[in-house]
Amino acid sequence: MNHQMTPSTTEIAVRASGVEKVYVSGDTNVVALRGADLEVHTGEIVMLVGPSGCGKTSLISIIAGLLARDGGSLEVMGKDPQALSGEARTAWRLRNVGFVFQQFNLIPTLTIAENAAIPLILQGMDRRSACAQACELLQRVGLAGRERSSPARLSGGQQQRVAIARALVNAPKILVCDEPTSALDGMTGLRVMELVAQVGRMPGRAVIVVSHDERIYHLADRIIHMDDGRIDRIETPASLRSTHA
């Protein structure tokens, strides 16, 4: 069954077909994905939504090259991350994928500029240049003048802005956000997602957001509902509003 409800943009960033994932724990097999089909195009923001345990996190982990699938096929920006060797996959991830985590994961003993500069330094850029480039992005996310602050001195929303800057600093082609608003209050979460939509959306980049937060659904181009390891249905914010109306 093809659930794709594609926008008019041209390039396909992610093409997943029949992706399966089974977690084995002793004698128990837990099926997380039962043949998920998904296409995400460059320039669009999609939200993966659904109940806990439906396979959202497994799917984005596989797309980001963090987790191996057990079946199906996957192409991310024309490559199957699983076909790459361990080190090559790590390098691919570094060049192509930006991450925004639920818990920010900012290193508390570094300044926010240093935190935001990590992907550039991992790519081999010297610390000074990387921090300078990170500072430009911090300005764009509204943290000008706070570059030398410690993460602990920032509010949750500001910390997530730093995480967004860190995710975008090396201009990745895929931005993966895992529950980016769950640790924030409603208004702050909305502002953070508006920021993701504003600075994250650009031609050539796809943004995939896992979220339970219905208040931010309107910022997506498509809302992909998952259930029991499959793509259940795909909606647009407009169709979602009409359904609820």
Add this chain to the structure above:
Amino acid sequence: MPIFALKMLFGDSARFYGILLGLAFSTLLISQQASIFVGLMSRTFGFVTDTPQPDLWIVDPAQRFLDDNKPLRSTSVQRVRSTEGIEWAVPLFKGLLVVNLPDGKRQMTQVIGIDDASLIAGPPFMLEGSLTDLRKPDAIIVDERATRREFKMNLPPEGGDPRPLRVGDTLELNERRAEVVGICKATQTFQSQPVIYTTYNRATQYAPRERRMVTMILAGLTPGANASEVIATVEQRTGLLSYTGEEFAEKTVGYWMRETGIPINFGTAILLGFFVGVAVAGQMFYNFVLDNLKYFGAMKAMGASRGTLLGMVFLQAATIAILGFGIGIGMTSVFGLTVPGERLAFRMTWQIPLIAAAAVTIICTASAAVGMWRVLRLDPADVFKG
């Protein structure tokens, strides 16, 4: 990433100082106890190191260590002298005698009687008087430490306040008069008795009369003589065993190591230091890595290679190890410099810092290895699990 690794380490100040203190304390315990042990052991053969002239120390085969006197026949000296390859041989008296002080105090004292003619085996450093003053009647040379402590004149003959023993004062050795003609500096004995030097003949007069009075024979080899051949010949002709100074010192230390509980006592303290390091510093460093695991996981997800992450943990471990070791060995050095040597045997040989460094390296390597193992096993997808 090296600077970031160090900022992660230094930034967690409570844990950083905890690990640092643990490693420093561990280094202090290991190196200080080892230095005291080496100091004590050095005292067991101090007379050998104070006496560099002889090539051979010739003793009774039953003698187990330096102070285990088994007197020899006086004729043995002539028999050794007549051995081919021996340039000179002199008798030595070394024994514990009672000294009577003017104030009535009695003090067990180590008396060393050196060859009357050559004065070989005299004290290593003269502070007052000269070695040849021993040729004066009733002459003795006293160790400086004893003049201030055991031989302190509480009732000086001229009256007045107590004062150290000095040149010109007289003592009694076995009820015979002995006049101090010089003050010397000698290595403290293992049992910390005062040391008196005199001539061999005078020492044998001070000592209770026995049939055998030669404690050991000191000998010099003729230039170009083969030491092992001479040793074998001496043994064949006299039935006595010969050792070089180094061998005699090793034999003495070997006895104390094998036959006493001293190595076990100090070994226990040194092991304790090591386990303090493992339990405190090693555990804290491992916890430090565990606490940072989520950040390592995030970096791994972002694309940090295994080499980068392992390099960060290794740098953190190496840095804290060097700092902890440096502080610990510094504290041991300060301890050694400030505590008077006569009160505490302390000798930090070059091997001791190496041993302490090896212990710290093991502690840090082990805890870093366990931490690195956790980092390697880290599934980057776990960062999505919160």
